[in-house]
Amino acid sequence: MAQNEETSERFWGSFHGPNMGYIEEQYELYKEDRDAVDPSLIELFDKHGAPDWTKSAQSPSRTAVSEPVSPTTDIKKLTSAMRLVEAIRRFGHLEADIYPVGHDGRSTDMVDPDTYGLSEEDLRNIPANLLWEKAPESVNDGFEVIQELKKLYSGTITFEYDHVNSDDERAWLLNYIESGKYHAASSAENKKSLLERMAQVEGFEEFLQKTFVGQKRFSIEGLESMIPMLDRVVNNSIDDKIEHIMMGMAHRGRLSVLAHVLGKPFDKIFSEFHHSPDKELIPSEGSSGINSGWTGDVKYHFGATKDVQEGNGTSTRITLANNPSHLEFVNPVAEGFARAGQDYRFQKGYPGQDFNKALPVLIHGDASFIGEGVVAETLNFKGLAGYQIGGTLHIIANNLLGYTTNQEEGRSTHYASDLAKGFEIPIVHVNADDPVACVVAMKMAFEYRQKFHKDFLIDLVGYRRYGHNEMDEPRATQPYLYHEIDNHPTAANVFAERLQKEGVVEEGELKNLKNQTESNLREIYENMKEDDSAEAEIKSMPQALTNGLDRFETAVPLETLKRLNKDLQSRPEGFTVFRKLKRILSRRDHVLEEGNKADWGAGEALTYASILNDGIPIRLTGQDTERGTFAHRHLVLHDAETGETYCPMHGLEGVDVSFDIRNSPLSEAGVLGFEYGYSVQAPSTLVIWEAQFGDFANAAQVIFDQFISAARAKWGDKSNMVMLLPHGYEGQGPEHSSARLERFLQLAAENNWIVANVTSSAQFFHLIRRQAAMRGKEEARPLILMSPKSLLRNQRVASSPEEFSEGKFEPLRQQPNLKVSKKHAKRLLIGSGKIMVDIEDAIENSNEKFEWLRVLRLEQIYPFPKKQLEKELKELPNLKEIVWVQEEPQNMGSWDFVDDYLRDLLTEDQTLRYIGRPHRASPAVGEPNVDKAEQQQIIEQAINPSEGGDFSE
């Protein structure tokens, strides 16, 4: 007999007498109109089907009429009790003991028997197993069921999983909670070592407080249990042979995490409080390094790595990502780290993925988790094939406050964690004063992640013993809360007292443990050979970054390119490409034949194919990137008959590395952070992110500002990732014209990145191949590329086969198709991107000879090719003026950036002039005709000899 039937039979078997008649009647009604019966009965009939006796030939209800009425069988009471049980499971958290301080007094009637009209006697009359199928032996009746379930759901740990839709997961969670597994008594030994750990954490923070009076450290105090929780993650990861733990967290408690989890040496931490220069301090065992760039960062932003070696030869590496002040933006970065750690890229096609290779752990603030949108963007990755990482463990370091802002001012939800519900993430709320419960919560989180490969969230509820930082006075803004905190014993004290009561430790144990910690730290501190008199050392960027990028060879033999193109043009047998697309793609068949040219789409495909052919994996993502926003790419084909997909990059003969192309979710900050993180952790892979239109990238400004442009200088993190930002004035209005080039140029310094705007498919080919070639090297740096829109279909940017098979990227490029008369040149017209193609067009369509005009394209704006331009200028003996031309308004584009460089190169009798749109508040006009007229005016001015004076000899 199936288990369900058995359960239902047992269930119906408990009804006697008149109740059977009532039930039967109700069941008939339910069959006719389910809404006509009490909801509790609907639930019952849905679950157990028809009452057993109605199935047999003889209706026992009639024969049983004379049986005595038992209160046990009062169906109303029973269903009410069942509703109460369900309410405890769903709402028990509302009256759980999860607040060490600051409980706002909120509770709920939903878990009160009175609400259901149930007395103790009513409940005692119901057999336990009617209410709770798997009730422990010791639980005898309904009343005890309620008591026991309240202990499970409303103690110092509580659960929310009603929003999880999967039956399997719900059953697992329910079983985990109700089997008592989670609250199984910890051994005395475990409790003792937990106390020892709590004493170390508290002792460390107190030592810093006493020794470095008034210095910021964003102490963990009030949430000390976070450390044993992380210990649990590390130990479980080692047991499960997880290779990487990738952590992201903000300032709160970071020094404690660095010291206790990442093994950052105490003396290193102390020396940073002295503001003394970096010393050659030896990392503690396994701690393999603390990153640093040449301008550095404040101590509570640095990350670290630590290798934990196991006896059996396996090892787990713990990485804490460097973190900027901007809260929560590290989340997608750490997720990108994890995905990079899980992907196997040395195989054809998409990369293989092993969730067990990397486990991400994110620690959030309670105010920022609910407040910062990037959190939602990150949570949204969890089920997406290109981004999922088999589950992240989230901890909210919930201290009830955000700076000086109270919870009710900071969010509209009941819990800080409520955002996670929409993503069906199970949530545990746990009282930070109960380290046993905290560790148990983490054990559950870990097991769930390993079983279902999905996210899990722990809301660690504690408080903040000091102000936002240790110099802040919180009593000015939260006097009541801090009155309570001031009178509240530390978590270690609360725990020690409990263990004393349980007879696990003696009185004074905690004091001894803390004395040990204190004397250990004092010894380390006193033995530090600090040299406070040492001059502050101003460091500079590595030599490699100052070298020219010229040394990378990027040409590819024509034969190789032809072979790759042939493979790109083939399809698996029987694959039907959509008719219209087939025609478009077939144009690429002959692009490498003599006399032909490869347009942007063909050149781009050859670029990626040749990089893969060099053994370098590629990950290319963005909104609608598989097809390309402007329908030029088509690197994922859809069989017109079966809908199956095929990526031509996966069919390249002899290529054994992955090409991971993905349409991204609609996000910029989240996805860019993810790709950046991926590129840092997978330095030998070329990571490319594409914005749909260039200026949508400004929704990811924090990632550009805090990570991509500055991470190397602050932290030493290297990335060679590419960002493709469509840019160009084509009459599409304010948000579809400019990629806000000026912002990237303003951030350009110390060779932090390359900013380019190229005008041929071969230039793109060499530039991107150069990015790939610098992978993992000291020269590595990101590339910001203004990518084309209308030029994608313009034959003027198509390149001949030799342009791919010879030469390299040219930062400064001659205007094609213009006869050059260096001797007669009076005006040097210089500009960047699409406007130069428009000018090429205008020159060709003009009757003018243009002997007086020299035109150069600045294809790499940063680093500015000063030497090449100097050389050019030397060859123009009669030059009168340099004219910068751009299609962007004067307060945008490159003008402000190039102005200084160009002015520096002028001789006394030369002038510098700007031609372009005037200063504007909005980047482009809305009306296409106006845009066209403006563009025409700029072009005419640029090539009109009378503009700017008479040049006649």
Ligand SMILES: Cc1ncc(C[n+]2csc(CCOP(=O)(O)OP(=O)(O)O)c2C)c(N)n1
């Ligand atoms: C994006 C961003 N906005 C504002 C701040 C300024 N700030 C620093 S800490 C803080 C409060 C954070 O509260 P919470 O997330 O609860 O973390 P806690 O500091 O309380 O641990 C604020 C507003 C910031 N660092 N980052």
